[in-house]
Each structure stands twice: as structure tokens, then as C-alpha cells.
Amino acid sequence: LAKTTQPISMDSYEGQEVNITCSHNNIATNDYITWYQQFPSQGPRFIIQGYKTKVTNEVASLFIPADRKSSTLSLPRVSLSDTAVYYCLVGDFRNAGNNRKLIWGLGTSLAVNP
């Protein structure tokens, strides 16, 4: 069963690039890697998802090495509003049966300072 490990907290400054790495040594062949953002008193919000190599959207990039045992969320030029908790999720959404395992990391609390 995949277990995800990520740093508890990180600090940054406005305008910098932030990279948050998640370790998932036991990732299964069919598992996807997904990152979510959560603000206090709100539900998590999807940021980006990937299976291998690199994925980029309008808010972030996700880097996944060939062995898929880790992944790195990259947030370019962060602002104060990016202060939040970021979660790594590893799981197989395609499995429609009773083996759909969704393993969340404990979250990385990112503080962006002016």
C-alpha cells in the first residue's frame, strides 16, 4: 500500500518559486499522483494530477521521475494568497471495484511572506 510523505511546513516569499516534494516509495502501477490545496475551513481544491514525466497547467507544474517514487509540485512566483496547506494524494481512480485505495499525505503548510 502506497504511503505518502511530505514536509510538514515550508516558508517562502512573494515572487519566489516553491517546490514541494512528496515521497511515495510503494506507488502501484495504476496509481495517479494528485495535488490539492486547502484553505482553513474549506474543502481541498484540485491543483494538478499526473502519472509520469511532467504536467503543467495554468497554476502549477508537477514533476514525476521515471521510477515514480516521488513527485514535486512546483508553484511559480507565489503570492500571499498561496498560503495554504498542500496535500499529495496517491491512488487508483480507474479501479471501480473495492480496491480503490486513496492515500493522502499529511499535508505541507506553506507560508508565503511579503
Added chain:
Amino acid sequence: NAGVTQTPKFQVLKTGQSMTLQCAQDMNHNSMYWYRQDPGMGLRLIYYSASEGTTDKGEVPNGYNVSRLNKREFSLRLESAAPSQTSVYFCASSELGVGGGYEQYFGPGTRLTVT
């Protein structure tokens, strides 16, 4: 579109009482999920429903039951609440996205306290 809605937002129960948390989504998603979130524990999957008419256990199902009432609604029931069930409960739904991935959409959560 309201997305995913949950009721109630807050609830206080006494040990042994029962209650049902309601969840509805208006995005026509096939899959729905119930999570609990505790400090220092992250999110843990309680039950999920891959499609209408099916439900399956997640990581922490003990003490809970679920009902997928129809494609829109997925409820979570606590038959006899215990203090260990004090938590924030999130409902989510998902569907295969354009890029082939699965994006979960979360509700605002229900903050439950069991005394």
C-alpha cells in the same frame, strides 16, 4: 452550479446518538466519497461509491454506514456516535476528466463534535 453541498455545517452530538450527514452533487459525477479529517492525520477515506448502486469501504469504515440514494446523493450515517468520531467530514465527487485524470471536487465540510 452549486458543486458539492453538505448539510449540516456544524453538529454536536452526545455519545450514543445517531445522525446522518447529507451530501449532494450537481455535476453528474459517477463517483462519490466520504472522508474525515483530523489534526495531524490528514484526510482518510471512510467509504466511497464508484457508481450509483455501489458502495465500498475505505480506510476507516468502522462505526459508519453509507447510502448512495441516487446519482446525486451520498449520505453518511453514524448509528451510535463516539467521541473518537469527532472530526471534520468532507464529501467529494469525481469523474474522468478531459485529460484522462480524475479530479475530486469537495464540499465545504461538516464539523462534528461528539461529547
